[in-house]
Amino acid sequence: MSPEALPPSRRSFLRTSTGAALGLGLGAATAGCGFLPEDPNAHGDPDDPIDVRVDGNLIYFNWADFVDPAVFKGFEKEYGVKVIQSNFDSMEGMAAKLNAGNRYDLIFPTAKWAQRLTEGRRLRRIDHTRLKNAESVFGAYDYFADPWYDARSAHTVPFTMYKTGIGWRKDRVGELTGSWEDLWHRRAKGKVFVLDDRDEVLGLGALKLGLDVSTADEKDLDRITDTLQSLRPHLRGFSSDSYNNLLNGNAVMTQAWSGDMAAMLGQAKDPSVLGFEVAKEGAPVNSDCYAIPSDARHPGTAMLFIDYMLRPENVKKNIEYIGYPMPVGGSEDTYAALVEPFPQCLVGADDLKDELFFRNGSSKGERARDTAWTHVKAG
């Protein structure tokens, strides 16, 4: 098991290790630049069409280890440019860097953040007709032709898709029932982890109760908090490092992102002791997108890179490297082969429902959800 062969789950290690980011966050705060009101059109009209041509090196900003390094090398070689990488460990971290005035050519927001950035006029318009390979996405996956977070996908191209479910040790717990209720399983008592993520944890409570995943209603939130309090005796921790917890035995059951579970398949000595299920009450779905910030210095290179990433051979390499499926026609077999032991990791067209995405709320709503999350976490 060579550490290079398999990427760590993108949200796992880095998210638990925000220590390093603290320095940067404080740096931004003391510099104060995050607070300057910025003219959204300071760098030109974000609606201007982008010429698809090399206009400099690519300044790339994504989750750590989320593209096969061989794909980067191929791009650098073919177009004679360098890919200058930096990584974020959460959407909030990404937004903080953008707000602090850092300029990137290509970023990868989730659906919810794509909507926020679009509405804040922080993203350049992407003309799909200029991308040779865009048809493999928009032609094959109707959902992304006009998603809720970005009308007609005018500013984004979907990159990956995933669901949230339950990963567990079959050898320790046995078979499950396919419900969020399974987290309360008596044989997993004291060895259950949930993700260290506000929306995901409140979302599982909401789905179990048959509520909206993004609810900000105070009464709903109270019911959710009560439900999650009853999970506390079973709970060992909040951690987004799902697969390490399962592999090292600290968890026998954990809330998990499908892609992380798929990535774990290659690391487990005996994958047959592991299972991944998606609850019948519903599983939150999400999608990461390609997006070009409005202040990008090299938007042309970014367009070329998106097109290059959508080539079938690169899609295949990336899927095998990161374990997340991509909404690209023709890539389904590759992913199905990869997650053969965990068929529920597959994300199909019928999984993509607006009401299963985490949505943006009003500022009052977000505050109510924050308070609920504090109560869940602090007990």
Next chain:
Amino acid sequence: MAQRTRPDGGKPLDRADSGKPAPRTDGAEPLSRPGRGASRSRPGPSAAGTRLWTWLMIPGTLWMTGFLIASLVLVAALAFGTTDPLGNPQFGLNFDNIAAMADPAYRAVLLRSLGYALLTCVICLLVAYPVAYAIALHGGRYKNLLIAAIVVPFFANYLVRMYGWSVVLSDDGPLLRALRAMGFADGDTKILQTGPGVVAGLVYGFIVFMIIPLYAALERMDVSLIEAGRDLYGGPLRTFFFVTLPATRQGAAAGCVLVFLPAMGDFVSAQLMGGPDQIMIGNLIQDKFFQGQNWPLGSALTMLMMAVLFVGMIGYLRRTRKDEAEAVR
């Protein structure tokens, strides 16, 4: 740099100068060491010297103002702010965040953090004292080597060390496996995700801050005091409690402050070694900054934590001042 060229016409510059009866003319000072030259003949600072010291203070003052006071003011101001939809913190005059502090959840977490930090301090003191004592008084020519052996591992990033420590403490990790083999633990015993696990992490993380000041205090201590204690027929224990311990009290106090403050605000240990019932105030602040992107609420929490620590620090300072006063008497 003769005194005679003083711009104020030779009047004494400060209290150090006044009251000295003999005018310090070149070469006429009886106490000046011979052969050092006339320019060295002044016990008090000259005008040029004072000016130099003023200049030398500038970088430190700027540093303190810029990185301590200004950032503190910024944090305090932000506690009254709001955020825009993109998470940009906005200054304002909004008391929601302050009102939120009344939530009992914060009080419970704050008390827990205080408890963990205090416990960490006590354990660090108990563990570090013998170590520092052994090195300072019995280290001989290996002293520096031993101190290096303690300090060098701390060159590694704090997070990496803590992550490694969490592996050591994990259910299938070496520590529990060894305890199980020796019959001290059964299959259900766990250290991770327990209070002791978090405190173990904090102790591991900060103990060097206790060892170093204790070592410095013990090293500085006059060994003849111990000998004097023995000469007065004090046994080793008596000598230790009545001579060594009081003589190193300042070092212990400094160590306690150095351990307590970071332990109180730490979030890595509770994150890696703690479970849902071990959340510390640092974790909540971290959440507000990095997950909720609610910097204003994070700032308000930071101010709350600092207020609690401030009260403690005042107590400590008054106490040490009293100690010093007694020592002088």
